[in-house]
Amino acid sequence: MGMLLIQPGWLRQALGIGVVALWLALLAFAALAIRQRWNAHGEWSRKVVHIGGGAVVPLAWLFGIERWLAVPAAATITLLAWLNHRRRLLPAIEDVGRSSYGTVAYGASITLLLLLFWPWRPDAVCAGVLVMAFGDGLAGLLGPRLPSPSWRVLGERRSLLGTATMGFVSLAVLLTVAVWAPSAPGWPALVLLALIATALEQIAFQGLDNLTVPLAVALLWALISGS
Numbered sequence: 001m002g003m004l005l006i007q008p009g010w011l012r013q014a015l016g017i018g019v020v021a022l023w024l025a026l027l028a029f030a031a032l033a034i035r036q037r038w039n040a041h042g043e044w045s046r047k048v049v050h051i052g053g054g055a056v057v058p059l060a061w062l063f064g065i066e067r068w069l070a071v072p073a074a075a076t077i078t079l080l081a082w083l084n085h086r087r088r089l090l091p092a093i094e095d096v097g098r099s100s101y102g103t104v105a106y107g108a109s110i111t112l113l114l115l116l117f118w119p120w121r122p123d124a125v126c127a128g129v130l131v132m133a134f135g136d137g138l139a140g141l142l143g144p145r146l147p148s149p150s151w152r153v154l155g156e157r158r159s160l161l162g163t164a165t166m167g168f169v170s171l172a173v174l175l176t177v178a179v180w181a182p183s184a185p186g187w188p189a190l191v192l193l194a195l196i197a198t199a200l201e202q203i204a205f206q207g208l209d210n211l212t213v214p215l216a217v218a219l220l221w222a223l224i225s226g227s
Contacts, residue, residue, distance in 0.1 A: 016063025020056055020073075027052040047137050050106065054133020057110065061122040071114045078107030105210035106132065113218050121222055123181035127174055128218030131197050132210060135170035139163070139201070154205045166201050170194040174217075185224040193217055193224075 030052070031045040060070055081103045109132070113125045143162020150159040171194035178184035185193065200213045 012063055013065060013069065016060065016065045017069065017073075019063065020059050020065070023052070023055065023059065024077075044141070046103070047141050049103075050140070051133050051137035053106065054130050054137075057122070057126050057129045060118075061126060064119070067114070067118050070118050071111065074107065074111040074114050078104065078111050081107045101207050101210075103207070103210075105208055106214075109211045109214040113214060117218065117222065123177055123184060124218045124222040124225075127177045127181075127193075127221045128214035128216075130173045130177065131170045131194075131217050132214045134173050135166045135197060136201055136209065136213065138169050139166040153202050156204050158202055158204075163198060163202070167194055167198040170197045170217075174221075181225075183225045185221060189224045193220055196220065 027049050031049050034048060035045040084103070110125075110129055113128055117124045139162040142165050143159040144157070146161050148159045148161035150157055152158065171191060174190040174193055175187070178187075178190060184190075197213050197217050200216055201209050203209060203212070
């Protein structure tokens with residue numbers, strides 16, 4: 001993906017910000033529409049935001065959005081997520097029938113990863129965020145709705161189907177990011193990262209896996225690939 005970047009300039013920055021803002025607005029609209037259509041399934045609207053929100057990072061990479069724009073934007077979104085968690089201004093994002101700081105932790109993890117790695121290692125940021133977006137997001141959709149053996153960790157239900165989905169999707173995401181990365185871990189390390197992400201996702205007390213999984217994956221990606 002690094003080869004797709006054009007020389008940075010105000011026009012490209014403005015276009016990138018516009019695309020990201022439009023994408024986030026579409027996600028919010030989709031979440032509200034899903035909640036109105038299937039009110040009984042509050043988790044669906046939240047997972048649409050969870051999965052779709054991960055696309056913001058590769059979009060920022062594609063458009064070469066600079067650090068001074070990316071970090072404050074992520075921090076602002078995290079603050080808004082915290083306010084929404086407290087005030088339920090957009091219940092389609094927060095009402096999931098249980099106590100969870102997942103949305104806030106998700107935004108905080110993106111903000112921290114941008115502080116640590118942007119813009120010199122966008123591949124590490126993408127690896128951490130997209131594993132959480134797609135792996136955890138799809139696991140959360142499929143696991144509770146299709147029957148499979150299950151167990152509890154710290155009071156949270158985990159299922160064989162959800163865990164398998166997290167593992168396989170995480171590996172697929174990491175392999176995809178590796179194709180575009182200027183430097184990436186080898187496939188044995190990618191398998192190990194997927195297993196670590198899956199193990200951390202088991203410990204999802206109040207949604208804090210949204211913080212631990214992206215940080216662990218991104219930090220290990222950067223470390224293994226020689227950052």
